[in-house]
Amino acid sequence: xxxxxxxxxxxxxGTDTHFVIPVYQRNYDWTKEQCEQLFDDLISIxxxxxxxxxxxxxxxxxxxxxxxxxxxxxxxQQRITTLSILLQAIYKGLNExxxxxxxxxxxxxxxxxxxVNRHVEDDKRIxxxxxxxxxxxxxxxxxxxxxxxxxxxITINFWYFYNRILNEKVSIDNLFLAxxxxxxVEIELKSGEDDPQLIFESLNSTGLDLSEADKVRNFILMKExxxxxxxxxxxxxxxxxxxxxxxxSNFIRDYLTLKERITPxxxxxxxxxxxxxxxxxxxxxxxxxxxxxxSIYYKKIISADNDESRNKVDKxxxxxxxxxxxxxxxxxxxxxDDNNDEIITNNELINILEIIESFVLRRFVCDVPxxxxxxxxxxxxxxxxxxxxxxxxxxxxxxxxxxxxxxxxRFPNDKEFRNKIITKDVYNLKGKxxxxxxxxxxxxxxxxKVKVExxxxxxxxxxxxxxPQTLTPDWKKELGENWIEVHEGYLHTLGNITLTAYNxxxxxxxxxxxRDMEEKGFRDSRLFLNKYLSTIExxxxxxxxxxxxxxxxxxxxxxxxxxxxxxxKKDMNKIFTxxxxxxxxxxKTIISFSYGEYEDYKVGTWKKFYELIAKELYKTNPNIFxxxxxxxxxxxxxxxxxxxxxxxxxxxxxxxLKANMSTEFLLFTLRKIIERFDIDLAKxxxxxx
Numbered sequence: 001x002x003x004x005x006x007x008x009x010x011x012x013x014g015t016d017t018h019f020v021i022p023v024y025q026r027n028y029d030w031t032k033e034q035c036e037q038l039f040d041d042l043i044s045i046x047x048x049x050x051x052x053x054x055x056x057x058x059x060x061x062x063x064x065x066x067x068x069x070x071x072x073x074x075x076x077q078q079r080i081t082t083l084s085i086l087l088q089a090i091y092k093g094l095n096e097x098x099x100x101x102x103x104x105x106x107x108x109x110x111x112x113x114x115x116v117n118r119h120v121e122d123d124k125r126i127x128x129x130x131x132x133x134x135x136x137x138x139x140x141x142x143x144x145x146x147x148x149x150x151x152x153x154i155t156i157n158f159w160y161f162y163n164r165i166l167n168e169k170v171s172i173d174n175l176f177l178a179x180x181x182x183x184x185v186e187i188e189l190k191s192g193e194d195d196p197q198l199i200f201e202s203l204n205s206t207g208l209d210l211s212e213a214d215k216v217r218n219f220i221l222m223k224e225x226x227x228x229x230x231x232x233x234x235x236x237x238x239x240x241x242x243x244x245x246x247x248x249s250n251f252i253r254d255y256l257t258l259k260e261r262i263t264p265x266x267x268x269x270x271x272x273x274x275x276x277x278x279x280x281x282x283x284x285x286x287x288x289x290x291x292x293x294x295s296i297y298y299k300k301i302i303s304a305d306n307d308e309s310r311n312k313v314d315k316x317x318x319x320x321x322x323x324x325x326x327x328x329x330x331x332x333x334x335x336x337d338d339n340n341d342e343i344i345t346n347n348e349l350i351n352i353l354e355i356i357e358s359f360v361l362r363r364f365v366c367d368v369p370x371x372x373x374x375x376x377x378x379x380x381x382x383x384x385x386x387x388x389x390x391x392x393x394x395x396x397x398x399x400x401x402x403x404x405x406x407x408x409x410r411f412p413n414d415k416e417f418r419n420k421i422i423t424k425d426v427y428n429l430k431g432k433x434x435x436x437x438x439x440x441x442x443x444x445x446x447x448x449k450v451k452v453e454x455x456x457x458x459x460x461x462x463x464x465x466x467x468p469q470t471l472t473p474d475w476k477k478e479l480g481e482n483w484i485e486v487h488e489g490y491l492h493t494l495g496n497i498t499l500t501a502y503n504x505x506x507x508x509x510x511x512x513x514x515r516d517m518e519e520k521g522f523r524d525s526r527l528f529l530n531k532y533l534s535t536i537e538x539x540x541x542x543x544x545x546x547x548x549x550x551x552x553x554x555x556x557x558x559x560x561x562x563x564x565x566x567x568x569k570k571d572m573n574k575i576f577t578x579x580x581x582x583x584x585x586x587x588k589t590i591i592s593f594s595y596g597e598y599e600d601y602k603v604g605t606w607k608k609f610y611e612l613i614a615k616e617l618y619k620t621n622p623n624i625f626x627x628x629x630x631x632x633x634x635x636x637x638x639x640x641x642x643x644x645x646x647x648x649x650x651x652x653x654x655x656x657l658k659a660n661m662s663t664e665f666l667l668f669t670l671r672k673i674i675e676r677f678d679i680d681l682a683k684x685x686x687x688x689x
Contacts, residue, residue: 003057008083008182011058012114018070018124019060021077021131023233024221026214028081028134028153035157038082039164045178046171052183055079061189070124072226074189077130081138083179084128085154087114088141089161090172099165101172110176116142130154132238212269213248219274220284236288243295244302250326251298255291257330257378262682297336301329306451313346316353322436325360327374332356334381338394348395358559359402362412364433366420369582372408375682379575387568396566403562404574407583414561421555422548427465427492434463438499441551442528444558450527452499464500465491466539468508478511479540486541495548498522498529511539574688578671579681585688586663593686600687607659609686610666611649617677618651624676626655633672637661 012019045053058076062069073080087110093099094107101107112118116125123129130138137152148155165175210218217237221229244251249269256272257263264272277287304310304317320328332353339349363370380401384390387397402411412420426434439452455461468475469491476483490496502520515522515533522533532547533539576583590609592600596616603609618625628634637658642648648656661669671681 003185003187006184006186007180008055008184009114009180011184011186012084012127014069016069016117016120016124017127018117018129019080019127020070020072020129021081021134022072022074022221022226023131023229023237024218025073025077025131026210026217027132028078028130030078030082030153030157032157032160034078035082035160038086039161042175042178043170045181046174050181052181053178055182055184057185057187059187059189071188074222075187076184079184080128081130081134081154082157083182084115085138085141085158086161086179089158089165090176091115092141093162093165094172099172101176103173106172106176132233211249212267213252215270216248216252216273219270219277220288232285232288236285236292240288240292240295243292243299245299247302251295252291254298254329254333255294258294258333258381261378261382261685262680263330263374263378293340294333294337297333297340298329300336301332312350313353316350316357319436319440320353320357320360322432323357323360323364324432325356325373327370328356328360328377331377331380343391344394351395352398355399355402355560355562358561359411361437361559362417362561363410365424366412366416368410368412369408371582372580375577375580376405376409378682379577379685383575393566396564397568399562399564400566400568403564406574408580409574409583411561414556417559417561418552418556421494421552422545423493425492426494426497427463438463438497438529440558441554442499444528444554446528456499461499461501464498464502464507466496466498466511466514466533467491467544470508472508472510474510475508478538482541486544490541490544493544493548494551495544495546498533499527500530501525512537575685576688577682578667578674578684578686581671581681584664585667588663588688591687591689593684595684606663606666607649610659610670611657613670613684614649614657614673615651617673618655621677622652625651625673628673628676631672633669637669 041053044050056076056079058080059074060071061074062071090099091107091110094101094110103109115127117127118125126139126142128138129135133149133152134154137149137154140148141154141158148158150156164170165172220237221232224232240251241248249266252273253264253266253269256269256276260272260276262272276282277284300314301317302321304314304321306315306318310318317332320332335344335349335352338344339346344352360373363373380398383401384394384397387393390397405411426437429437435453435456439450442452443449452461456463467479467487467490471479471483471487479486500514500520500522502514502517509517513521518524522530525534529551532550536543576585585606590603590606592602593609593613594600595613598612598616601612603612614625628638639645639648639656639658640654642650642656645656645658646660649659650656659666674681674684
């Protein structure tokens with residue numbers, strides 16, 4: 001490695017010099033905000049006569065695979081690209097005689113010394129080559145035509161610089177002098193000696209600039225030669241980016257959740273991916289093929305819409321996305337793959353998606369905590385495939401498992417759902433959820449579907465109370481003597497909420513006025529939600545309840561509770577993880593657990609589970625385990641004296657654990673010890689009955 005301080009423009013100089021942004025680098029993503037800051041800095045340098053201004057490091061490695069002086073830019077591509085864009089903007093203005101300079105050769109100097117290799121005619125003529133689409137947009141800046149690629153950050157920033165110089169009448173000579181005073185630390189790596197991946201990770205250890213996907217891409221591509229880099233990028237990675245709408249970080253997180261049944265933290269996706277590659281010893285191209293395959297499924301999930309021309313799967317996933325069920329994505333990827341492998345049919349795929357929709361909606365209405373959904377969808381596929389006959393009974397096993405869930409993982413049954421949907425505060429739900437609920441109630445079994453979201457979005461329809469939020473004397477009279485209780489009890493509930501075309505300023509009018517309003521009243525409405533309202537003469541507690549029951553019965557038909565006659569010979573029990581801290585396991589019997597070398601290991605008691613995990617941790621690192629003695633939670637739970645406890649757990653000849661504790665205290669203590677080892681609690685799974 002060789003490092004030295006250098007003027008940025010000196011870095012660009014040199015005959016037949018070519019700078020390449022490797023395909024493993026991210027796209028050019030500086031926006032106007034960063035360009036504005038750079039330009040402001042240059043103006044400040046000029047006004048204050050600063051002789052130098054440090055702008056960071058640029059790391060490159062000489063590319064032996066190519067002729068000429070070609071350098072791969074390992075770090076600093078955003079700065080190089082942006083300043084090259086600025087130089088080209090200055091050149092364009094000088095060439096068109098829109099900008100003026102006292103130096104008659106400045107135009108040629110900028111182009112021939114910093115931007116192009118004048119004696120080269122091939123694709124190395126332009127000194128800087130960004131990646132893929134960026135390269136095309138950058139090359140268009142040199143064609144002296146107006147066929148620029150308008151939607152590229154490169155073009156947008158080019159015009160920002162050009163217009164700012166023009167509008168502010170900035171001195172070109174002073175601006176160029178400020179650019180000359182920009183200093184960098186040039187770090188040149190030696191091919192075959194320096195590891196660019198390790199250096200890159202070190203330079204970006206703060207994680208402020210790179211996404212998790214950027215790091216994954218670099219990890220996959222950086223150690224390969226240029227030919228393989230380009231092949232992997234074109235054949236796999238670029239397609240993966242487009243399939244995921246460039247949200248590769250979240251896609252890989254869901255992919256790893258599916259593959260490992262553990263959800264990585266958002267800021268540890270790269271580290272989890274790297275560990276996955278090393279532990280599985282996968283061939284990199286095989287892994288890229290698999291990622292590409294799952295990215296195609298991912299595209300189906302994130303791009304689903306409700307257009308009438310789309311298939312049924314698209315429409316259901318579109319609705320699931322309205323419910324913001326992102327935690328279901330790993331399982332959705334799995335069932336798409338199972339469908340692709342013909343383990344489940346297209347009809348079974350549709351039925352599974354419909355049940356997931358009902359499952360999520362019912363839990364939402366019944367206020368079941370959502371934090372259990374992540375674990376549930378993470379392990380659901382694993383639970384299904386524990387049954388030997390799952391390929392023949394996939395759909396029935398899927399329903400059986402969901403029905404058997406309890407506590408915070410439960411599928412609310414008809415009795416629970418029937419009661420909650422009537423009393424739920426519907427009006428104050430999040431906008432998407434509220435619109436979803438009303439849209440499905442409106443469109444069930446209707447031939448002509450009403451695009452509620454679109455109509456609410458453009459204010460054609462509004463979500464309104466039938467009984468208004470502020471009661472007039474006439475409304476109090478209509479509601480009767482117990483108007484206070486009726487108003488407080490039913491105002492925001494399903495029975496009193498509807499969709500209307502009248503303006504919200506009419507909301508305090510009497511019920512009859514709302515019903516008979518010309519063109520926009522309930523009687524003239526073609527909406528199902530207003531059908532009952534058009535037939536009655538008054539709005540009181542009895543009619544609110546009656547309408548609520550009608551909508552409840554409709555909801556039970558839309559969001560059905562599944563049934564199955566499947567009865568396995570041996571119940572596969574329920575899978576949980578040690579991260580399920582909100583669930584009380586007192587009174588439940590543990591059957592087996594999985595962690596480390598233990599896979600579905602039979603235990604039968606919580607004490608035995610506690611003992612085996614504790615011994616495994618102690619064996620891994622005795623010092624970390626013993627250090628927990630200092631923590632208050634271990635007071636009276638660990639001792640060097642065997643006689644301090646009744647039937648203790650022996651970790652060593654001089655270290656013993658108290659085992660005579662309740663289930664919850666055992667699990668609490670175990671979680672606290674594991675925290676010291678920085679182990680994800682979700683990695684420890686167990687089954688109960």
